[in-house]
Amino acid sequence: MNAADVWLPIPPDEIEGLPEGPHYRFWDGGEEFPADPADCVFYVVPYMKPAGVGVRPMPLMRSVRVVQTLSAGTDHVEPGLRHLPAGVRLCNARGVHEASTAELTLALILASLRGVPDFVRAQDKGEWRGGFRPALADKNVLIVGYGSIGAAIEDRLVPFELARVARVARSARTTERGPVHPLTELPALLPEADVVVLSTPLTETTRHLVDAGFLARMKDGALLVNVARGGVVDTKALLTELESGRITTALDVTDPEPLPSDHPLWRAPGVLVTPHVGGPTSAFRPRAERLLVNQLRRHLNQEEPGNVVLVTGAGEL
Numbered sequence: 001m002n003a004a005d006v007w008l009p010i011p012p013d014e015i016e017g018l019p020e021g022p023h024y025r026f027w028d029g030g031e032e033f034p035a036d037p038a039d040c041v042f043y044v045v046p047y048m049k050p051a052g053v054g055v056r057p058m059p060l061m062r063s064v065r066v067v068q069t070l071s072a073g074t075d076h077v078e079p080g081l082r083h084l085p086a087g088v089r090l091c092n093a094r095g096v097h098e099a100s101t102a103e104l105t106l107a108l109i110l111a112s113l114r115g116v117p118d119f120v121r122a123q124d125k126g127e128w129r130g131g132f133r134p135a136l137a138d139k140n141v142l143i144v145g146y147g148s149i150g151a152a153i154e155d156r157l158v159p160f161e162l163a164r165v166a167r168v169a170r171s172a173r174t175t176e177r178g179p180v181h182p183l184t185e186l187p188a189l190l191p192e193a194d195v196v197v198l199s200t201p202l203t204e205t206t207r208h209l210v211d212a213g214f215l216a217r218m219k220d221g222a223l224l225v226n227v228a229r230g231g232v233v234d235t236k237a238l239l240t241e242l243e244s245g246r247i248t249t250a251l252d253v254t255d256p257e258p259l260p261s262d263h264p265l266w267r268a269p270g271v272l273v274t275p276h277v278g279g280p281t282s283a284f285r286p287r288a289e290r291l292l293v294n295q296l297r298r299h300l301n302q303e304e305p306g307n308v309v310l311v312t313g314a315g316e317l
Contacts, residue, residue: 145200
């Protein structure tokens with residue numbers, strides 16, 4: 001048995017600088033596997049595929065040592081980890097999606113505050129509709145989930161003359177831009193925020209973090225922006241608040257996802273929906289390829305890979 005296969009969702013001949021040695025197998029989620037999964041030692045999960053696709057070969061991967069996602073979140077592959085041997089490193093794509101996701105976050109905030117969806121609808125009808133709209137300037141923004149994407153979002157908020165940026169993460173720490181508050185302080189911070197941005201991973205702790213109580217603490221007229229995972233928000237509770245007209249929202253992710261055509265979120269007032277497009281932009285490929293080259297070099301040099309979020313048999317890091 002040859003246990004030196006690397007499975008890539010990008011054709012290997014299109015990735016500059018791949019280290020020599022492994023047998024590179026291209027698999028982007030198709031029905032047929034490119035080789036015996038038992039020989040795969042380094043598995044890069046296909047990107048932006050339906051639920052369950054990336055997990056399908058994992059029960060057969062008896063030799064795998066690294067599972068690398070090309071997404072910031074890893075919740076879509078975690079169900080397959082129980083089939084893997086102990087000591088497998090699960091790595092995320094930290095450094096790949098920050099620029100694209102932060103750009104979209106700014107676009108969603110500005111479009112929602114300035115009423116761009118209404119203007120587009122009016123344009124379709126040939127109607128000239130002016131009006132007074134909120135600016136981002138002088139607003140308080142709360143970023144819930146202050147990892148690398150949350151920090152990239154704040155970097156892009158800086159020129160907009162905000163009154164304040166508050167940061168929340170799992171635990172407290174200090175950054176160059178200021179303090180990061182622990183999740184336990186979130187209830188006290190919500191009432192002050194004009195814009196609440198969700199950029200947290202989906203975990204057992206954050207599932208339905210945005211529930212009826214969370215939403216009730218948001219100030220009247222506040223905007224909720226979700227570029228994290230749909231499951232972070234209790235959709236039923238969100239719909240209740242939206243129907244009242246008390247808050248507005250911009251969602252790049254939803255629960256369920258994809259959003260069925262008859263789902264009430266499509267028609268609720270004050271909603272802007274984009275179809276999970278925070279990551280897939282022209283910025284993705286060069287950053288993803290650099291990550292893979294670096295991770296594979298580490299692996300071949302028997303070094304610890306970067307971006308490890310979990311080790312099978314050891315739990316979350």
